[in-house]
Amino acid sequence: MLTKVFAAAVHGIDAITITVEVNVFSGVKFHLVGLPDNAVKESQQRIESALRETGYRVPGKKIIINMAPADIRKEGAAYDLPLAIGILVASEQIKTDKIDKYMLMGELSLDGTLQSVKGVLPMAIKAREEGFEGFIVPKANAKEAAVVNNLKVYGVDSIAEVIAFLESKNDLQATEVDTRADFLAQSTNYLHDFADVKGQESVKRALEIAAAGGHNLLMIGPPGAGKTMLAKRLPTILPPLSLYEALETTKIHSVAGNINKDTSLMHTRPYRSPHHTISDVALVGGGAYPQPGEISLAHNGVLFMDELPEFKRQVLEVMRQPLEDRQITISRAKFTVSYPAGFMxxxxxxxxxxGFYNHPERECTCPPGAVHKYLNKISGPLLDRIDIHIEVVPVSFAEMNTQQLAEKSIEIQKRVINARNIQEERFKDVEGIYSNAQMNSKQLRTYCTVDSSGAKLLKIAMEKRGLSARAYDRILKVARTIADLNNQETITDQHIGEAIQFRNLDRDNWGN
Incomplete structure (x- = not known):
């Protein structure tokens, strides 16, 4: 008997419907075709044990299973459940008229229980698009899939529950999640706060400007000055995720298998901090079976790279294109996948x-030229994509010992949101531009109107401080953001002056 069961495969961060065709007839041998990987091929042993423990069996006949479309590679053990149900229906061990109404995914244990799988959210979205009535998944994945409305999601513990449901012997309780209420309740649930940071007012100001304009930022300072502590608090002042951004972010983490059983939708902006030993593939994504890299896992959030010169040069160079295009395309001989990479x-x-060059108290012991050589580990094209350079100096004892609380993240966030709203209105008719940091030369001429005093100050700074030509655009972008924070349309000398202070590495005398 021939039967069809429906599953899904993840391609990039989207899903494709997979039709599992099972035919059982006289003969011997088990054939599984349709470009399965080793994990899918090994499903025969898991299915055989699970069915035996549940009171069923793999029939002693010829079984041919085709996973269509056959030119898309099927990966992982998530196909165990649809394969097992297909065998039972095709061998007439169970009778059901529901099989074409549901998409099924789940990894079988030898005792018939179901283990969680990756990529359930994009699969659920695909199930709704294809018009399926429901989606049957392991219970650990149910909340994640239930984010998708107008689709009944059933979380089950074992294949026995699925069989009883398909034969109408019992009813399953659909998992329901009030996505909007759950999202709004958790959208500001951060562990860190800028109120915890003593001193460092200039750095906090730089981070506020970076958050307001979507600017990339580099902090230079000695060990223990607080660079990592400050970076961890940046997501707390970024605008809260919109529902669309949360869904997009959750899809990426779902594909990577980073969603736990208690999570339905990611509520806060991601913060990723890879170690400097990371490979280029782990950073941008890819591999034999492509997975999202750190830059995609940081999409709509922050990618923090501590001790930047210690990263391998090849790793740093592969970030240049994603920083410009906000996505990464991975090409292989037989396929191409794209992952979003819109990160700060x-x-x-x-x-x-x-570590002690320019330290106020300790003397640098590096030989002549070592500072310049150390900085040169970061290429000019990558440094050119970083708008703000800020020196971080150690906090004095008096500042650390003060009992006065610093400004809370929520207060800074209000100013950032206001500046982002101004930019949203400014770029509403410009496709692909969402923040000041993304402006090109044409937009700079259109939107960065500088008054006479500001233009004069910028000219003096370029000449007297030896600022590079590439610093010109960066200063205008940052000044535009500072003006937005001040609710001013025209860029003045005050905005230009503050922006110039954030280009420390462009000084000709830096490191000499």
Missing amino acids: LIASMNPCPC
Whole structure:
């Protein structure tokens, strides 16, 4: 008897419907075709044990299973459940008229219980698009899939529950999630707060400007100055995720298998901090079976790269294209996948190998030229994509010992949201531009109107401080954001002056 069961495969961060065709007839041998990987091929042993423990069996006949479309590679053990149900229906061990109404996914244990699988959210979205009545998944994945409305999601513990449901011997309780209420309740649930940071007012101001304009930022300072602590608090002042951004972010983490059983939708902006030993593939994504990399897992959030010069140069160079395009495309001989990569890059570094160049109290022990050589580990094109450079100096004892609380993240966030709203209105008719940091030369001429005093100050700074030509655009972008924070349309000398202070590495005398 021939039967069809429906499942899904993840391609990039989207899903494709997979039709599992099972035919059982006289003969011997088990054939599984349709480009399955080793994990799918090994399903025969898991299915055989699970069915035996549940009171069923794999028939002693010829079984041919085709997973269509056959030119898409099927990966992982998530196909165990649809394969097992297909075998039972095709061998007439169970009778049901529901099989074409549901999509099924789940990994079988040897005793018939179901284990969680990756990529359930994009699969649920696909199930709704294809018009399926419901989606049957392991209970650990039920909340994640239930984010999708107008689709009945059933979380089950074992294949026995699925069989009883398909034969109408029992009813399953659909998992329901009030996505909007749950999201709004958790959208500001951060562990960190800028109120915890003593001193460092200039750095906090730089981070506020970076958050308001979507600017990439580099902090330079000695060990223990607070660079990592400050970076961890940046997501707390970014605008809260919209429902669309939360769904997009959750899809990426679902594909990567980072969603736990108690999570329905990611509520807060991601913060990723890879170690400097990371490979280029782990950073941008890819591999034999492509997975999202750290830059995609940081989509709609922050990618923090601590000790930037210690990363391998090849790793840093592969970030140049994603920083511009906000997505990464991975091409292989037989397929191409794209992952979103719209992240804010926050990096930190010591000013020199010993870490104490420009330290107010300790003397740098590096030989002549070492500071410049250390900085040159970061290529010019990558440094060119970082708008703000800020020096972080150690906090004095008096500042650390003060009992006065610093400004809370929620207060800073209000100013950031207001500036982002101004930019949203400004760029509403410009496709692909969402923040000041993304402006090109044409938009700079259109939207960065500088008054006479501001233009004069910028000219003096370029000449006297030896600022590079590439710093010109960056200063205008940052000044535009500062003006937005002040609710001013025209860029003045005050805005230009503050923006110039955030280009420390463009000084000709830095490191000499």
